[in-house]
Amino acid sequence: MSLDHLGPSLSDLIKKLQLPADYARIEHITEASTLQELDHWKQGVHLVLDQILRLVQAKCTEELSLEDQGHIIFASSPFAIEFPVQPDRLSAEHEKNILDDWTTHEARQTAQGTLIFAF
Numbered sequence: 721m722s723l724d725h726l727g728p729s730l731s732d733l734i735k736k737l738q739l740p741a742d743y744a745r746i747e748h749i750t751e752a753s754t755l756q757e758l759d760h761w762k763q764g765v766h767l768v769l770d771q772i773l774r775l776v777q778a779k780c781t782e783e784l785s786l787e788d789q790g791h792i793i794f795a796s797s798p799f800a801i802e803f804p805v806q807p808d809r810l811s812a813e814h815e816k817n818i819l820d821d822w823t824t825h826e827a828r829q830t831a832q833g834t835l836i837f838a839f
Contacts, residue, residue, distance in 0.1 A: 728771060730788060734795040736768045743822050762822055769799060769830040776834055792834065799823050799831035 740761055742754055749755055772792060776784070784792075 730772070730775060730791055733768050733772050733775075734791055737765060737795050737799070739798075739822060746822075758822075762824060762827075765799065766824055766827040766830055769796065769827055769834060772796065773830055773834040773837065776837055796831040796834045799827045800835055802828065 740758060742749060742758055746758065749758075772795065776792060
């Protein structure tokens with residue numbers, strides 16, 4: 721049973737989570753409007769992940785199709801994990817999570833909650 725009948729479709733939400741291509745060149749972007757768009761996307765990810773979590777909570781996992789489960793895992797996993805930066809890339813005083821450029825702590829927590837709740 722697909723979740724698409726519950727409001728925003730799962731496929732539409734997943735599309736909103738696709739990492740914008742401009743993040744590949746984030747260190748070289750000087751246009752304020754592009755940086756603003758990327759930050760807007762980054763801040764909105766938490767809300768999209770929250771919508772996915774609500775969709776999952778609205779259905780028992782037994783009612784989620786295997787395909788929907790796969791889509792949810794695929795969409796949520798990149799935001800749920802943490803990768804420390806390689807020690808040689810940043811000094812100790814500047815260490816941060818490598819994902820911090822394109823995700824937030826709130827998005828990470830919501831994605832982790834979605835994976836735990838759903839599976």
